[in-house]
Amino acid sequence: MRTLLCFSIFCSFAAAKLxxxxxxxxxxxxxxxxxxxxxxxxxxxxxxxxxxxxxEAFDIAVPPDQLQAAHQLGFELNTVIDDLxxxxxxxxxxxxxxxxxxxxxxxxxxxxxxxxDSYHPYDEHIQFLTDLQAAFPNNSDTFSLxxxxxxRELPGIHLWGGTGKGVKPAIVWHGTAHAREWISAPTVEYxxxxxxxxxxxxxxxxxxxxxxxxxxxxxxxNPDGFVYTHESERLWRKNRQTRDSQTCIGTDVNRNWPxxxxxxxxxxxxxxxxxxxGEAPGDTPEIQALVAHMLDLANGPGIKAYIDWHSYGKLxxxxxxxxxxxxxxxxxxxMSVGTGVASAIASVNGLExxxxxxxxxxxxTAGSSTDWAFDVAxxxxxxxxxxxxxxxxxxxxxxxxxxxxxxxxxxxxxxxMFSQL
Ligand SMILES: [Zn+2]
Numbered sequence: 148m149r150t151l152l153c154f155s156i157f158c159s160f161a162a163a164k165l166x167x168x169x170x171x172x173x174x175x176x177x178x179x180x181x182x183x184x185x186x187x188x189x190x191x192x193x194x195x196x197x198x199x200x201x202x203e204a205f206d207i208a209v210p211p212d213q214l215q216a217a218h219q220l221g222f223e224l225n226t227v228i229d230d231l232x233x234x235x236x237x238x239x240x241x242x243x244x245x246x247x248x249x250x251x252x253x254x255x256x257x258x259x260x261x262x263x264d265s266y267h268p269y270d271e272h273i274q275f276l277t278d279l280q281a282a283f284p285n286n287s288d289t290f291s292l293x294x295x296x297x298x299r300e301l302p303g304i305h306l307w308g309g310t311g312k313g314v315k316p317a318i319v320w321h322g323t324a325h326a327r328e329w330i331s332a333p334t335v336e337y338x339x340x341x342x343x344x345x346x347x348x349x350x351x352x353x354x355x356x357x358x359x360x361x362x363x364x365x366x367x368x369n370p371d372g373f374v375y376t377h378e379s380e381r382l383w384r385k386n387r388q389t390r391d392s393q394t395c396i397g398t399d400v401n402r403n404w405p406x407x408x409x410x411x412x413x414x415x416x417x418x419x420x421x422x423x424x425g426e427a428p429g430d431t432p433e434i435q436a437l438v439a440h441m442l443d444l445a446n447g448p449g450i451k452a453y454i455d456w457h458s459y460g461k462l463x464x465x466x467x468x469x470x471x472x473x474x475x476x477x478x479x480x481x482m483s484v485g486t487g488v489a490s491a492i493a494s495v496n497g498l499e500x501x502x503x504x505x506x507x508x509x510x511x512t513a514g515s516s517t518d519w520a521f522d523v524a525x526x527x528x529x530x531x532x533x534x535x536x537x538x539x540x541x542x543x544x545x546x547x548x549x550x551x552x553x554x555x556x557x558x559x560x561x562x563x564m565f566s567q568l
Contacts, residue, residue, distance in 0.1 A: 165380045168232030169211035172196065173224040174538060176204045184222075191216045194382050195421050196542055197460065198510050206538045208382060227538045235381060237546040238329075244271040247278040255281040257344060263337055263550045266329055269374050272367055273302045275336060280304055283343045286357070288312070292365065292436035296388045299370040301436060306342060308358035316451040317444040319526070320364045321437070324401045324516065325384045326372025327543045328458040330534050330553055335366040335456050337554025338561055356565040360451060363444065369400055369433055382543065384421050386431055395419035398431050401455070402512065405429040405438065406519035407469035413513025424514050438519075445524040451568060452528040453520040454561075459542050460509070460533035461500045463489055466521040468505035468512030475521055478504075481528055484567045491563035492556045498535060500560075505531065528564070532557070 177184045184205060188195065192213045196206040208231055209217045217224060228234055242265035249255045258278040267275070280287045286307055291300035307313065322335040342362065345353040367373050371387040385397030395418040402414035405428035409416070414424035429435055444450050463485045466475045475481060485502040492500050505512055512518075521529035535553055536545055 164378065166232060167208070167235055167381065168230065170208050170231035171214065171226055172206060172208050172228035172231055172538065172542065173217065174204050174206050174227050175222045175224060187220055187222070191220065193217065196382070197538065206542065228541070231544070234541055234544050238266060238544060241265050241267060244274060246274050247281060249281050254284050257282045257340065260340075260551075263333055263547075263554060265547050266333070266550075268377055269299070269367065269370055272332055272336070273300075276302055276304045276366070279336075279340060279343060283347070286346070287343070292440050293370075293432065294436075295369075295371045295433055296386055296431070297371040297374075299374070301365055301368050301370060301433060303363060303365040304339060306339070306357060306362040306364070308346070308354065308356075308360075310358055313361060314448060315359055315361045316449045318360045318362050318451055319441060319444065319453045319520075320362070320366075320456065321368045321454070321516065322366040322456045323370075323373050324368050324455060325399075325457060326369050326376045326386075327382050327384055328534075329376070329543065330458045330545060330549060331456045332366040332373075333550045334534055334553045334557055335364060337551070338558050339364050339366075341554075341558045352562065352565060356568070360568070361448065363440070365437075368437060372397070385423065386433055388425075388431055390418065390426065393418045395423075398423050398425040400431050400433050401457075401516055402514040403429060403431045403434045404514045404516050404519035405434075406514065406522050407467075408514040410469045410511075410513035413469050413511040413515075428514065437516075441520065441524045445526075450520065450524050450526040452564065453517070453524070453526040453530070454528075455516045455520075455531045456534065456557075457531055458534040459536055459538070459545075461498055461535055461537065462508060462531075462533040463500050463502040464505040464509055464517065464531040464533065465503065466505065466518050466529055468509075468515040468518050471504075471506040471511065474504060475529075477527065481530075484528065484564060485530065487563050487567065488560040491559040495556045495559045496552050498556060500532075509533070532560075 194208040247255045247258050276289050280289045288305045290303045293301045322331040346357050369386050375383045385399050388398050399422045402422050402424040408428035415422045465481050467473045489500040489502050517529045517531045520526040
């Protein structure tokens with residue numbers, strides 16, 4: 148849709164970093180159909196951020212020169228962020244991560260927890276995974292999938308317990324499918340750190356879980372988009388795929404999984420939309436790599452649980468996204484465990500995460516990771532977790548002081564899940 152086209156303002160900044168000074172974030176309550184609202188919004192130059200799960204409201208970021216036009220659309224615009232540029236300043240500056248010292252043949256110390264005091268560029272995430280592996284040399288490997296459109300790896304770490312590598316059913320975690328959801332990677336990395344730390348500390352529950360399941364963890368599955376959010380447009384969502392005869396760049400990788408791929412209403416056929424699904428199911432290199440990896444696991448030891456970590460909205464989303472009446476055949480069990488996970492999360496900082504099927508609790512999504520992982524890869528649990536916060540609390544853009552609390556919340560959440568597997 149036109150809202151998301153590479154318009155002059157965004158195109159002109161393609162080579163430089165886009166400033167969001169003076170951008171306002173508005174929430175628009177949707178009184179009619181979502182399609183009509185999106186159509187109206189397409190007449191102005193704005194960025195669609197998210198649809199609110201409760202009210203079908205839309206959050207949009209509007210640049211200063213479009214404010215008047217936005218007000219003339221006739222919607223009630225509720226300001227949730229007065230100046231996005233100011234909020235962005237609170238994200239940084241990045242603190243440089245110093246790699247852990249290593250001695251040949253000796254397990255290194257775990258990386259310092261100060262890593263989680265800041266957001267980090269792509270390369271430092273790879274270094275962090277390398278350092279986690281060095282601290283857990285007999286029970287982990289780093290690996291990479293890909294390459295991405297621009298030739299980057301999708302970095303991962305594989306953890307296993309006392310029974311050896313690759314024989315137990317898999318727990319798979321993905322982060323940063325959507326490039327701008329920065330809280331996702333460090334949250335996944337924190338809970339990975341905790342699995343290793345508590346296994347080494349001989350915590351009986353964690354020893355048991357790692358002895359019974361192998362973990363395959365990829366904190367950044369959309370590396371090109373992620374790098375682009377650092378270098379050019381902080382609020383970029385899609386990958387960076389170009390296609391012949393298309394001017395707009397990027398496919399929404401979480402609408403490109405080869406499952407219920409083009410169900411009407413769950414994604415966009417418009418290359419300029421933020422939810423553009425691609426031209427064919429699984430036609431992004433990132434999803435092809437993830438599909439191949441997960442099918443290997445599904446056809447080998449099997450996949451017990453899959454979690455795709457996103458932000459924002461404080462939600463635990465189950466299948467299905469493509470259809471609001473279809474339910475997974477183990478719906479009761481997934482809901483029961485999900486409700487327990489939400490309680491465990493709430494016990495840490497009091498944040499309430501809502502649990503339910505994606506379509507009825509967020510919005511309709513076609514070609515999504517969780518529908519695919521449940522239907523095709525056979526994951527018994529297949530969830531998308533929308534991390535903190537809400538739009539009014541910053542949306543995608545929240546200070547790094549949120550990283551450790553987010554990590555602690557979801558460490559409590561996954562520990563509850565482990566207890567139920
Ligand atoms: Zn997302």
